[in-house]
Amino acid sequence: MKEKSVDILVIGAGAAGLGAAIGAAREGVNEVVLVERDDRSGGVLNQCIHNGFGLHYFREELTGPEYAERIKRIVQQYPNIDVKVEQYVHQIDYRRKEVVVASTEGITVYKPKALIVATGARERPMGGILVPGTRPSGVFTAGVAQRFVNLENRLPGRRAIIVGSGDIGLIMARRLTLEGVEVVAVVERMPYPGGLERNIRQCLKDFNIPLYLSHTVVGIYGRERLEEVVIAQLDESFKPIPGTEKRFKVDTLILSVGLIPQSTLFKDFLKIDPWTKGIVTSSSGRSSLNWIFAAGNCTVIYDLVDWVTEEGTVAGKFAAMYVKNSWEPAKFFVEKGQNVGILFPSWYEEGTNLNIYLRVKKPMEEGTIRVKQRNNLLYSKKHLNLSPSEMISIKIPESKIGSGDILVEVVE
Amino acid sequence: MKVEEMVCIMCPLGCRLVVKQEDNGEINVSGNRCPRGIEYGKQEMVEPLRILTSSVLVLNGDMPLVSVKTNKPIPRRVIMQVMDILKNTKVEAPVRVGDVIIKDVLNTGADIVATRNVERREKSSTT
Numbered sequence: 185m186k187e188k189s190v191d192i193l194v195i196g197a198g199a200a201g202l203g204a205a206i207g208a209a210r211e212g213v214n215e216v217v218l219v220e221r222d223d224r225s226g227g228v229l230n231q232c233i234h235n236g237f238g239l240h241y242f243r244e245e246l247t248g249p250e251y252a253e254r255i256k257r258i259v260q261q262y263p264n265i266d267v268k269v270e271q272y273v274h275q276i277d278y279r280r281k282e283v284v285v286a287s288t289e290g291i292t293v294y295k296p297k298a299l300i301v302a303t304g305a306r307e308r309p310m311g312g313i314l315v316p317g318t319r320p321s322g323v324f325t326a327g328v329a330q331r332f333v334n335l336e337n338r339l340p341g342r343r344a345i346i347v348g349s350g351d352i353g354l355i356m357a358r359r360l361t362l363e364g365v366e367v368v369a370v371v372e373r374m375p376y377p378g379g380l381e382r383n384i385r386q387c388l389k390d391f392n393i394p395l396y397l398s399h400t401v402v403g404i405y406g407r408e409r410l411e412e413v414v415i416a417q418l419d420e421s422f423k424p425i426p427g428t429e430k431r432f433k434v435d436t437l438i439l440s441v442g443l444i445p446q447s448t449l450f451k452d453f454l455k456i457d458p459w460t461k462g463i464v465t466s467s468s469g470r471s472s473l474n475w476i477f478a479a480g481n482c483t484v485i486y487d488l489v490d491w492v493t494e495e496g497t498v499a500g501k502f503a504a505m506y507v508k509n510s511w512e513p514a515k516f517f518v519e520k521g522q523n524v525g526i527l528f529p530s531w532y533e534e535g536t537n538l539n540i541y542l543r544v545k546k547p548m549e550e551g552t553i554r555v556k557q558r559n560n561l562l563y564s565k566k567h568l569n570l571s572p573s574e575m576i577s578i579k580i581p582e583s584k585i586g587s588g589d590i591l592v593e594v595v596e
Numbered sequence: 597m598k599v600e601e602m603v604c605i606m607c608p609l610g611c612r613l614v615v616k617q618e619d620n621g622e623i624n625v626s627g628n629r630c631p632r633g634i635e636y637g638k639q640e641m642v643e644p645l646r647i648l649t650s651s652v653l654v655l656n657g658d659m660p661l662v663s664v665k666t667n668k669p670i671p672r673r674v675i676m677q678v679m680d681i682l683k684n685t686k687v688e689a690p691v692r693v694g695d696v697i698i699k700d701v702l703n704t705g706a707d708i709v710a711t712r713n714v715e716r717r718e719k720s721s722t723t
Contacts, residue, residue, distance in 0.1 A: 230712075233649050233650070233651060233663035233665075233711065233712075234649045235647050235649055235665060239607050245607070246711075247649055247711040248663075249693075249712035250711045250712070253693050253712070334651060334661065334663065335659065335661065336660065336661075337651075337660040362648075362676075362679050363650075363679075380610055381603040381610040381612075382603055382604070382610045384603070385603050385605050386605050386646060390644075390672060569612065
């Protein structure tokens with residue numbers, strides 16, 4: 185067993201972790217170590233071979249692997265960043281500030297001055313949606329199917345139905361179609377799609393794949409391999425309407441019903457949102473413990489990887505300031521007002537810009553987003569076509585913000 | 597006059613466009629938030645173009661596939677034909693981001709380029 189003292193340890197070398205390392209290194213700390221579970225850095229970007237990444241961060245449209253290569257190239261410019269792959273974080277002793285990591289080199293006990301959590305998200309599994317029937321093979325989450333097709337050169341099946349219209353599900357509908365798999369339908373329980381409009385257009389409509397809104401799976405049948413999936417329409421209280429069943433002969437069911445922040449390793453000592461499972465953080469990326477920061481999909485599920493990297497960079501910068509001069513300013517609550525479903529961050533720390541990311545609770549034709557601090561209106565702007573599936577980002581510069589709790593609301 | 601409502605797919609913002617084509621052929625676009633929306637709306641009315649992303653087999657690579665894209669949009673109607681070509685294409689590792697795998701695929705004027713680095717198998721993988 186080795187012991188190693190470092191300035192900053194980052195868990196996870198995906199879009200957030202690489203961004204965090206860059207932010208920390210720029211701020212001038214001595215040593216930043218990234219530990220990554222996979223055999224290469226880049227995280228889920230490696231398997232997202234479609235384009236649409238990087239428009240904000242790199243001002244250019246890139247595919248996932250290209251985006252990953254770009255950030256890795258920036259990381260390589262800093263000799264004080266050490267990216268280590270095939271590392272498994274086994275345990276964290278938050279009182280002694282020790283992180284136990286297992287790898288082929290053996291066990292290493294890291295003693296970081298600051299820790300940045302960038303563990304990303306996991307896919308919501310089948311257990312989350314109780315479906316009657318048998319339990320045959322042929323049921324995959326969209327990310328697993330994506331990994332099969334894009335990294336391992338394997339197809340999940342020949343005829344598929346996709347459950348959930350999140351972006352990964354839509355993108356997999358197109359990807360499987362291009363690879364010769366017949367995608368018979370995408371099924372969404374909500375009355376509106378879960379993914380971005382552009383993906384409805386270019387992934388479904390371009391290939392004439394039907395989208396069934398307000399429908400759900402009511403039966404999964406097959407002996408060893410999946411043979412049949414039954415869907416039905418839902419009423420307003422999300423109960424299946426008898427007589428609306430449709431049967432599809434498929435050998436594959438792809439599940440794209442959302443992501444859950446990967447926060448279980450930290451649940452005993454960090455404040456976790458009980459509803460979203462995200463690690464609760466401030467505008468600097470700081471968690472409920474002063475030496476632990478978090479960024480990316482382990483805090484809130486983002487729409488755009490650009491924002492993940494940006495918030496990673498923010499967390500890296502402030503973690504470095506904490507290491508260098510115990511930076512720990514006053515903090516205030518950022519509270520959810522009316523019609524706000526998801527809100528990031530939960531606290532505002534003085535001296536930081538306030539980057540707000542929010543999702544509305546329900547679709548709205550128009551709504552005014554307001555950010556208030558006491559009687560001071562920090563932001564007010566009318567937005568059109570608001571939908572819970574599209575995350576809104578609002579940036580308020582530090583110079584506009586005073587002290588006091590902050591309220592974010594969407595007024596219809 | 598032909599009127600179509602569509603969502604701009606040039607970027608993830610997803611502006612809702614209304615595209616009107618007059619009888620004299622003139623096309624007007626509204627609802628866009630940037631000039632790319634006008635370009636997209638006009639093009640979509642005449643000949644929808646798409647960037648195609650996929651992958652091709654790699655021989656002796658540390659991964660079995662290299663991800664690829666067309667370096668400019670190609671007509672949507674030829675996408676499945678290009679896919680057939682990609683399925684019959686193999687490249688030898690190493691491959692670097694930006695390497696041209698197929699030049700001017702199907703006379704579209706677009707090249708198929710690699711979007712990932714794939715090392716030769718005997719080397720260890722990059723970080």
